[in-house]
Amino acid sequence: YYYNIVMCENYKNDTFKIRSLNISDYTSGYFELLHQITGDETTLSQTQFEQFVQNLGEDHVVAIIISVTRKKIVGTISIIIEPKLIHNGCNVAHFEDIIVHTDFRCCGIGKMLIDFAVDYSTFRGCNSIVADCSSHNTGFFSACGFIPNGTRMTQCIDPNINIWLK
DSSP: OEEOOOSSGGGTTOOEEEEEOOGGGGGTTHHHHHHHHHOOOOOOOHHHHHHHHHHOBTTEEEEEEEETTTTEEEEEEEEEEEEOSSGGGOEEEEEEEEEEOGGGTTTTHHHHHHHHHHHHHHHTTEEEEEEOOOGGGHHHHHHTTOOOOSOOOOOOSSTTOOGGGO
């Protein structure tokens, strides 16, 4: 997928490409992007990262969006397809870890990622999508056609690593 529709002046001439995460992204700024929401420095070795990427498949896709013009990863989304026994065995998609680089926010990059993920989920036969987001991001998801549905609850298994309280 290639895109060049961006809603801000600074990047109007950029071309963007969405593709799957690959092994070479270990040294391409992917962890810098993740750091923008986690605050954590990467603790994965290159071997661990390669194993993670190799274990991805049709039911777990990590997509990235790259500014081809600037040779920079500017966004990511994780798509997890869950087969269900209810609803006649349809699939449900879960969207997580949706991140847009701070320099590219409010430019339509997040919408490109969501549109890609919705298209992929539709192709995979999903009948619904669950988007995991923080309360301060609900406006963005509403603008993308999502509606509030319930309350998300979490339980931290390791009390020394509570990622939701950061």
